[in-house]
Amino acid sequence: MLxxxxxxxxxxxxxxKGTIKIPELEAESEGDxxxxxxxxxxxxxxxxxxxxxRTHLIPLLKEQFKKLGSDMVETHSxxxxxxxxxxxxxxxxRAVTPIEPAQIHTSxxxxxxxxxxxxxxxxxxxxVNTTNISEVVELQTSADQVYETLLDPGRxxxxxxxxxxxxxxxxxxxxxxxxxxxxxxxxxxxxxxxVQTWRLKSWPEGHFSTVTIKFEQASDFTRVHITQEGVPIxxxxxxxxxxxxxxxxxxxxxxxFGALI
Numbered sequence: 027m028l029x030x031x032x033x034x035x036x037x038x039x040x041x042x043k044g045t046i047k048i049p050e051l052e053a054e055s056e057g058d059x060x061x062x063x064x065x066x067x068x069x070x071x072x073x074x075x076x077x078x079x080r081t082h083l084i085p086l087l088k089e090q091f092k093k094l095g096s097d098m099v100e101t102h103s104x105x106x107x108x109x110x111x112x113x114x115x116x117x118x119x120r121a122v123t124p125i126e127p128a129q130i131h132t133s134x135x136x137x138x139x140x141x142x143x144x145x146x147x148x149x150x151x152x153x154v155n156t157t158n159i160s161e162v163v164e165l166q167t168s169a170d171q172v173y174e175t176l177l178d179p180g181r182x183x184x185x186x187x188x189x190x191x192x193x194x195x196x197x198x199x200x201x202x203x204x205x206x207x208x209x210x211x212x213x214x215x216x217x218x219x220x221v222q223t224w225r226l227k228s229w230p231e232g233h234f235s236t237v238t239i240k241f242e243q244a245s246d247f248t249r250v251h252i253t254q255e256g257v258p259i260x261x262x263x264x265x266x267x268x269x270x271x272x273x274x275x276x277x278x279x280x281x282x283f284g285a286l287i
Contacts, residue, residue: 177214
């Protein structure tokens with residue numbers, strides 16, 4: 027959600043001020059934005075200026091917001107082109123070049139790798155031995171901002187530096203980094219949890235892991251708990267580097283959600 031403040035004067039010279047809230051601001055919107063106009067201490071004398079905001083200021087905002095998605099994607103897509111060889115190296119692992127020369131701060135205890143006794147068959151009948159991984163990341167912002175950053179197409183375009191295919195609907199498929207990361211949204215609990223299938227392009231055909239992301243709101247930051255089930259053995263290091271280098275580091279850098287350590 028985006029919130030703007032405005033101020034002005036009524037016809038009799040009295041000062042008036044308020045806010046304009048835009049609940050959904052997405053890169054792929056075609057101008058169909060919802061605006062909530064409020065006036066502080068609203069009464070009959072201030073209603074004319076509220077109408078001025080509605081009839082004059084709102085159309086100007088619509089024109090600017092219609093350009094937001096394409097401008098954001100164009101700006102950030104010039105910076106980095108991520109090749110498939112950088113995102114998901116096959117065994118033996120190859121080094122992944124991070125977007126920013128930094129490491130992400132995770133909370134203690136260290137992230138764990140949990141052996142999974144099961145094996146998984148992909149659609150091509152290849153038997154995939156898998157394991158589970160987990161980590162905790164701290165971001166200096168609220169839980170609702172992290173939730174929006176992972177789902178809003180405009181924000182995703184900014185931190186992936188490419189045009190994403192992502193829709194905020196359960197059962198919808200998503201594609202990031204020009205198809206190098208794909209999956210399906212399975213569960214959405216606003217500001218609390220995201221569950222999705224997730225795979226790298228280099229994985230055995232038809233094999234998906236399951237990623238659960240939970241948001242824990244602290245006093246002035248948010249703990250993001252990530253659990254990933256069904257990661258192919260031998261891909262664990264590559265997957266960890268991908269989360270750090272292509273998700274959390276860019277999100278911190280683009281939106282200022284914490285210092286890169």
